Amino acid sequence: MVARKFFVGGNFKMNGSLKEIETIIERINEAKFDGEVELVVAPPALYLLKIQEELKPPAQVSAQNSYTEKSGAFTGEISPNQLKDANVHWVILGHSERRSLFGDTDKLVADKTKAAVEAGLGVIACIGESLQEREADQTQAVVERQLEAIANEISESEWKDIVIAYEPVWAIGTGKVASKEQAQEVHANIRQWLAKKVSQTVADQTRIIYGGSVNGKNSGDLATAADIDGFLVGGASLKPEFIDIVNSGK
Numbered sequence: 001m002v003a004r005k006f007f008v009g010g011n012f013k014m015n016g017s018l019k020e021i022e023t024i025i026e027r028i029n030e031a032k033f034d035g036e037v038e039l040v041v042a043p044p045a046l047y048l049l050k051i052q053e054e055l056k057p058p059a060q061v062s063a064q065n066s067y068t069e070k071s072g073a074f075t076g077e078i079s080p081n082q083l084k085d086a087n088v089h090w091v092i093l094g095h096s097e098r099r100s101l102f103g104d105t106d107k108l109v110a111d112k113t114k115a116a117v118e119a120g121l122g123v124i125a126c127i128g129e130s131l132q133e134r135e136a137d138q139t140q141a142v143v144e145r146q147l148e149a150i151a152n153e154i155s156e157s158e159w160k161d162i163v164i165a166y167e168p169v170w171a172i173g174t175g176k177v178a179s180k181e182q183a184q185e186v187h188a189n190i191r192q193w194l195a196k197k198v199s200q201t202v203a204d205q206t207r208i209i210y211g212g213s214v215n216g217k218n219s220g221d222l223a224t225a226a227d228i229d230g231f232l233v234g235g236a237s238l239k240p241e242f243i244d245i246v247n248s249g250k
């Protein structure tokens, strides 16, 4: 059995003033983390440098998005190379809000992932189906399509820099968390897909984390599933219960 380091991301999305975020960071800095955990917090890009100065290890900052190019006439975008230059080592890509609200296609997510990995960043690559797709029994087809686009752009060795976040769209921000069985089934299928399409080593080593209404009450049980290697947390990452979620993988 390959040991995979438990991984928790806190996705603050477009929430919080600098003062409010600094209060959250103080709470994270004061927390006691049991066992081994890889922890990243993703504040709004405007606050990344300030929060990076204040955040204590083992926590690291992450960006919530980055572009496909190193530099150029791309108003409003952030280059993965600029993130690396600013000592930001992680980026969330392909979040369902980027896909549904801002038009990030499978190909664009894949190209962003490629550029981020080439810039030396770790990538939290988000995939997941809508309620309509789940009800039409299309979950596996959707996540495989999204994974395939990424796999077409990166080499086997680059998978070591990728954490896959399975975030069913119908669970994000709704309070309707996937059951342990539902999440485990998709995570196991993703791992089998990696074994078949990439390699058994990549399948064994890649962290597959769950996101969608994770909180301090449900994280402990979810974390016992064989193929849930951590969480990508939205709303609860802004609250004191985030510490319990980080410690749920002990």
Ligand SMILES: O=C(COP(=O)(O)O)NO
Pocket (backbone or CB within 6 Å): 011, 095, 167, 171, 172, 173, 174, 175, 211, 212, 213, 214, 232, 233, 234, 235, 236
């Ligand atoms: O979008 C999410 C999950 O959000 P919630 O935890 O608020 O459902 N993670 O990136």
